Amino acid sequence: MLQNIHDKVKGWFAAILLGFISLTFAMWGVSNYFNHGSGDVTVAKINGTAITEHELDTAFKQFQQRQQEAGLALPNTPEADKAIKQELLQSLIARRALLQRAQAAHYLVTPGEMEGMLMQLPQLQVDGQFSQQRFSLLLSNLQLTREQYFAQLHDELLMQQVQASFLSTAFALPSDLQRMMNLRDQTRQISYAILSQQSVRENAPITEGDIKTYYEKHTQQFQIPEQVQLAYVVLSLDALTKQTHVADTELRQYYDENKDNFFIKGHQQTFEEATPAIRQLLAQRKAEQQFAADAEKLANLSYENPNSLVDVAKTLNLTVMTTPFIDRQGSADGLTSNKAVLTQAFSEEVYTQGYNSSVININDREQIVIRIAQKKPSTIKPLSEVQQQILALLKQQGVQQQLQQKTTDIVQALNKGKTLPEIAQQYQLQWKIDQMIDRKSVLPVELVTQAFNLKPKGTSPVAADVALGNGDRAVIVLNRVISGANKQLSATEKARPTQEVERSYGLAAFDHFYQSVLRQAKIKINS
Amino acid sequence: MTYYNDDQQVEIIKNWCKKYGSAVIAGVLVGLAVMYGWQFWQKHQTQKSADASIAYERILSDVAQGNQTQAVKEATQLIQDAPHSVYATVASLMLAKLAVAQQQYPQAITHLQWVLDHGKERAYQQVARLEWARILGEQQQWDTALKTLDTVNDPAYLPSIQEVRGDILLAQGKQQQAQLAYQAALKNLATDSPLRATLLMKVNSVSEEAPLNKVKGVA
Numbered sequence: 025m026l027q028n029i030h031d032k033v034k035g036w037f038a039a040i041l042l043g044f045i046s047l048t049f050a051m052w053g054v055s056n057y058f059n060h061g062s063g064d065v066t067v068a069k070i071n072g073t074a075i076t077e078h079e080l081d082t083a084f085k086q087f088q089q090r091q092q093e094a095g096l097a098l099p100n101t102p103e104a105d106k107a108i109k110q111e112l113l114q115s116l117i118a119r120r121a122l123l124q125r126a127q128a129a130h131y132l133v134t135p136g137e138m139e140g141m142l143m144q145l146p147q148l149q150v151d152g153q154f155s156q157q158r159f160s161l162l163l164s165n166l167q168l169t170r171e172q173y174f175a176q177l178h179d180e181l182l183m184q185q186v187q188a189s190f191l192s193t194a195f196a197l198p199s200d201l202q203r204m205m206n207l208r209d210q211t212r213q214i215s216y217a218i219l220s221q222q223s224v225r226e227n228a229p230i231t232e233g234d235i236k237t238y239y240e241k242h243t244q245q246f247q248i249p250e251q252v253q254l255a256y257v258v259l260s261l262d263a264l265t266k267q268t269h270v271a272d273t274e275l276r277q278y279y280d281e282n283k284d285n286f287f288i289k290g291h292q293q294t295f296e297e298a299t300p301a302i303r304q305l306l307a308q309r310k311a312e313q314q315f316a317a318d319a320e321k322l323a324n325l326s327y328e329n330p331n332s333l334v335d336v337a338k339t340l341n342l343t344v345m346t347t348p349f350i351d352r353q354g355s356a357d358g359l360t361s362n363k364a365v366l367t368q369a370f371s372e373e374v375y376t377q378g379y380n381s382s383v384i385n386i387n388d389r390e391q392i393v394i395r396i397a398q399k400k401p402s403t404i405k406p407l408s409e410v411q412q413q414i415l416a417l418l419k420q421q422g423v424q425q426q427l428q429q430k431t432t433d434i435v436q437a438l439n440k441g442k443t444l445p446e447i448a449q450q451y452q453l454q455w456k457i458d459q460m461i462d463r464k465s466v467l468p469v470e471l472v473t474q475a476f477n478l479k480p481k482g483t484s485p486v487a488a489d490v491a492l493g494n495g496d497r498a499v500i501v502l503n504r505v506i507s508g509a510n511k512q513l514s515a516t517e518k519a520r521p522t523q524e525v526e527r528s529y530g531l532a533a534f535d536h537f538y539q540s541v542l543r544q545a546k547i548k549i550n551s
Numbered sequence: 552m553t554y555y556n557d558d559q560q561v562e563i564i565k566n567w568c569k570k571y572g573s574a575v576i577a578g579v580l581v582g583l584a585v586m587y588g589w590q591f592w593q594k595h596q597t598q599k600s601a602d603a604s605i606a607y608e609r610i611l612s613d614v615a616q617g618n619q620t621q622a623v624k625e626a627t628q629l630i631q632d633a634p635h636s637v638y639a640t641v642a643s644l645m646l647a648k649l650a651v652a653q654q655q656y657p658q659a660i661t662h663l664q665w666v667l668d669h670g671k672e673r674a675y676q677q678v679a680r681l682e683w684a685r686i687l688g689e690q691q692q693w694d695t696a697l698k699t700l701d702t703v704n705d706p707a708y709l710p711s712i713q714e715v716r717g718d719i720l721l722a723q724g725k726q727q728q729a730q731l732a733y734q735a736a737l738k739n740l741a742t743d744s745p746l747r748a749t750l751l752m753k754v755n756s757v758s759e760e761a762p763l764n765k766v767k768g769v770a
Contacts, residue, residue, distance in 0.1 A: 129637040129672040132600035137608070185604075190678070192611055193644035195651040197689045203718065207752050477751075482760030505756060532711050532746050533681075537674040539741070540707035 068113060069548040070120045075113070083112045086166060092367055113549070121545040122538065123179055126186045133181040138174065141181060190537065191530035196522045200529075202510060204521055209508025211462045214475050215444060215501045217434075217453045218468075218492070224426040230418045238414050239407050246405040249351040254360065254369055255397035257333050257342040259322050261389040264311040275302050319391055323383045326393040330379040333395055346397050362386065369394060424495070431489035431497045438487040438501060458503065468492045471500065478502040603629060603638035610645060619649055630665070640670040647682060656686050677703050681711055688719045709739040714750060721757060730757045 066074040087108065142148070148158045163173055239246070279286065279295050279302060286293040318340050325336040337344045350360045352370055359365055368374050368381040374396060381394045434447055444455050465472050474490035478500070486502045513521075555563065606629045613622035626642040626649075633639050643665045650659035663686075666679040680703045687696035696719050703712050713736035721729035733754045740747055 125672075130596070130600050131637060132597065132604045134601045134604055136605070188611070189641045189644075189675075192614070193641060193648050193678075195648040195682070197651065197685060198654075199689050199718075199722065200685075204749075207749075207756060210756060477755050479755050480758040482758055484760075505758075507756070528746060528749060532714075533674075533678045535741075535744060535746065536677070536705070536708045536711060540674065540677075540705050543707055 065550075067550055068117055069546075069550075070117055071124055071546050073120065073124070075116050075120060080109060080113055080116065082167070083116055084109055087112060089165065092363060117545075117547055117549075118538065118542055119179070119183070121541050121547070122186065123182060124545075125541045126182050131182055131185055133178050133185070137181055138177060141177060186537075187534050190534040191527065194526045194530035194533060196525035196529070200525045201513065201518065201521050204525055205511060205513075206508040208463065209511075210476070211460055211506045211508075212475055212502060213458055213460055213504040213506070215455050215457045215459065215503065216471060216475075216498055217448075217455045218471075218496055218498045219427060219431060219451075219453060220496045221423050221427060223452075224423055224430060230415060230422070234418055235411055235414045236407065238418060239410065243404050246410050248403050248405060249353075250402040251349040251351050251400040252369060252375070252396050253349050253398040253400075254347040254365075254394045255333055255344050256347070256359070256392050256394040257322075257326075257337050257340070257344055258386075259315065259318055259340065259342065259391045261311055261315045264314050264318070265307050268307040268310045268314070270303050270306045270310070274306060275299055278302050278306060319383070322391060322393060326380040326383070333380060333393065336380075336393065349398075349400060359386075359392070365392070365394060369396070420495075424491075427497050428489075428491075431499050434499050435487045435489050438485075438499075444501070468494075468498070471498050474498075475500050475502060480505045599633055600636060600638075603633040603636040606632075607638040607642060610642060614645070614649075619652070623649055634669060635671065637671040637675075640666055640672060640675045643670065644675060644678065644682075647679075651686070656690060659686055673705070677705050677708050681708070681715060684715055684719075688715070688722060691722075693719060693723055710736045710744075710746065710750075712736075713739065714746075714753070717753065717757075726758050727760070730754070730759050733757065 065077040067077050067080055068075045084105075142159075143154045148154055148162065150158060163170060166173065168176070276295065279298055283292070286298045321340060322336060325339055326333065329335045333344045336342070347358075347360050348355070350366075350369075352366065354360045354362075354366045360369075362384075364384050368384060371381070373379045374381045374394065378396060384392050384394070386392055430451065434451060437447055437450075442450075444457065447453070448455055461467065461472060461475060463472065463476060470490050470492050474488060478486050478488055480486065480502065487499065488502075489497055489499045491497050606625060610622050610625050610629070613619075613625065623646060626646050629636075629642045630639045630646075643662045647659040647662035647666075650656070650662060660683060663679040663683045667676055670676050670679065680699060684696045684699040684703075687693075687699055697716065700712050700716055700719075713732045717729045717732035717736060720732055733750065737747070737750050737754055740750065
C-alpha cells in the first residue's frame with residue numbers, strides 16, 4: 025500500500041517536473057533572444073535585471089554622436105569619459121527603473137504607434153516622405169540593428185506615455201491662476217544706491233611674489249592644450265577634370281554622333297565652334313568615372329597601408345599636404361574647421377594608434393584621408409608671458425574685494441538702524457528713494473533679481489547688496505511687497521497661464537513619480 | 552557496476568515505459584497545456600492593454616481638439632470596458648480634469664475617489680489625493696484640505712505636499728505657517744528641479760515674521 029502511494033507520488037512528481045520544465049522553456053526561450061551573447065559584463069543591476077557594459081558603451085557612443093551633431097566639443101580625456109559614463113549609467117538606471125514600473129503597470133506601445141512615430145521622425149523624411157534609405161543610414165550611424173532600434177523606440181514611446189499621463193491630466197484651478205498672476209504682477213518698493221568700481225582706491229601694490237603665487241596656484245588656466253598637425257591627401261573631382269586629356273579624335277567622334285545637339289537657334293555650329301563645350305563635357309564625364317574608381321582605391325589603399333599616406337598618394341598621383349597645428353577645437357575655417365575631420369583626427373585609431381583615418385566626404389566633389397603628422401603635447405605658458413594678464417586680474421580682484429567690503433559695511437550699518445541720509449553722507453553716495461519696481465523694470469538685471477529675491481520681514485525694511493554685471497555693486501533696501509491685483513481674466517487671457525500651471529503640476533507629479541521609483545528600486549552598481 | 556546486454560537493456564526500457572509511460576505523457580500534456588495557456592493569457596492581456604491604449608490616445612486627441620463631450624463619453628466607456636487597466640485610471644484623472652474645467656468640483660472628486668478605490672499604479676493615487684486637497688482648498692474647506700494632504704503617503708511627494716499646504720495656509724492668511732511650508736517644500740526639492748523657480752518666488756514673497764501692514768520709513 026505504502027509502496028503504491030510512493031510510486032504514484034513519484035509519477036506525479038515526474039509529471040509536475042516535466043510540466044515545470046516546459047513552462048520554463050515557454051517563458052525563458054523568448055527572452056534568450058534578447059541577450060547580447062554571453063560574457064557581457066554587468067555594470068549595474070536594477071531590481072535584478074542587468075545593465076551590461078555593452079549597453080553603457082552604446083549609450084556612450086550615441087551621446088558622443090549627439091554632441092558632435094550639436095557641434096559641441098568633447099573633452100575626450102579618460103577622466104572626462106569616465107565622468108560622462110558615470111552620468112550616463114545613472115540615467116540608464118533611472119530609465120530602466122521607470123521602464124520596469126511602466127511595464128508592471130501594463131502600459132503598452134501598440135505597433136501602430138511605433139509605425140506612426142517612425143514615419144514622422146523628421147530626420148527620416150525626404151520631401152515629406154519616409155525614406156528607407158535615410159533609415160538605413162541612421163541605423164548604421166547609430167551602429168544598431170533594426171531590432172535594437174525598434175526596442176529603443178519602443179522604450180522611448182513607453183516613457184513618453186507615462187510622462188504624458190501626468191502632464192495631460194494635471195489641471196489648474198481658478199485660485200491657482202490668481203496666485204500665479206499675483207506673483208507675476210507683484211511690485212516692490214525699494215531704495216537703492218549703486219557704487220561704482222571707481223569709488224574705491226587700489227589696495228597695496230601687487231608684488232612679483234603675489235603674481236607668482238597666483239601663477240603657481242592656477243597653472244591649469246595657463247595650459248595650452250595638446251596640438252596636432254595633420255597630413256592629408258585630397259581626391260578632388262575638379263582637379264581630375266582639369267587634368268583629364270580629351271583627344272581630338274574623341275571630340276570629332278562626339279561631334280559627328282551628336283550633330284543635332286549643336287543645331288542652336290537655327291544655326292548649325294561648326295566642329296570648331298562646338299569644341300570647347302564638348303571638351304568640357306567629355307572631360308567631366310571621364311573625370312567622374314576616374315573619381316569613382318580612385319575613391320575606391322583611396323579607401324582600400326589607405327586602409328591596407330595604415331601607417332603612411334605616401335603609397336596612396338603615389339598610386340593616385342596626389343600630393344600629401346599638411347595643416348597648421350590645431351587643438352581639439354580646430355580652426356575657424358578651412359579643413360580643420362570641419363567637424364568630421366576633427367572627430368577623426370582625435371579618434372582612437374588616428375590620434376592614439378597613429379593610423380590613417382577612414383575616407384571623409386568633405387562634399388560630393390572632394391574626399392580626403394588624414395593622419396597625424398606631428399603631435400605637440402600640452403604645455404603651460406611661461407610666467408613671463410602671462411605676467412601682465414595676472415597683474416590686471418589681481419588688481420581687479422583687489423578693487424572688487426574693497427567694493428564688496430564697502431557694500432557689506434553699508435548693509436550692516438543699515439541693519440544697525442542707520443538712516444539712509446546718514447549712510448549717504450558717510451559713504452558719499454546717492455540713494456534712489458522709494459522706487460516702485462516690477463519684475464520687468466528697466467534697471468540692471470542683477471538689481472531687479474536681488475530685489476525680488478529678498479524675503480520680506482514683517483514691517484522692518486530688509487537690506488542687501490549685490491554685484492552688477494559691469495563690476496559695480498548695489499545696495500538695496502526693500503520696503504514693501506505689493507501683491508499683484510486680482511484681475512478678471514477673459515477666456516483667451518486665461519489660456520496661457522492655465523497651460524503653464526497645468527504643466528507645472530504635471531511636471532511635479534511626474535518628477536515625484538520618478539523620484540519615488542528610484543527610491544524603491546533595488547540598485548546595485550558594480551564598480 | 553552492473554553490465555546489461557542489448558536484450559536486457561530493451562527489457563529495462565520497456566519496463567520503465569510501462570511504469571512511467573503514462574505519467575510522462577500526462578506530464579508533457581500538462582506542460583503543453585500550461586505553455587499554451589500561458590501564451591494565450593499573455594496574448595489576451597496584451598490585446599486588452601492595446602485596446603485601452605488606443606482608446607486613451609483617442610481621448611487625448613479629443614481633448615486636444617476641444618471636443619470635451621466626446622472625451623467624457625469615451626473615457627467613461629474605457630473605464631467601463633477595462634476597469635483594471637492602467638489606462639482606466641488615467642482616464643479617470645482626465646475626467647476629473649474635465650469636471651474641474653467646468654467647475655463641477657463634487658463630480659471631479661467622484662472621479663478622484665474612483666482612482667483611490669480602483670486605480671492601478673500607486674503614483675496616480677498620490678496624484679489624486681493631492682488634487683483632491685487642492686479642490687477642497689478651492690472650496691475653502693481648509694481643514695479637510697489639510698487633512699487630505701496628510702494622506703499622501705510617499706516621501707517622494709513631499710515637495711508638492713508642502714507647497715500645496717503653503718498655498719492653503721496662505722489663502723487663509725497664515726503667512727508665517729505658509730512660509731514654513733514653502734521652505735520645507737524647497738528643502739525637499741532636487742536642486743535642478745524645474746519646479747524650483749516658482750517655489751522660490753513664493754518663498755521670497757511671504758513674510759517670515761508678522762505680515763507687512765505698516766511700513767516704517769527707513770529715512
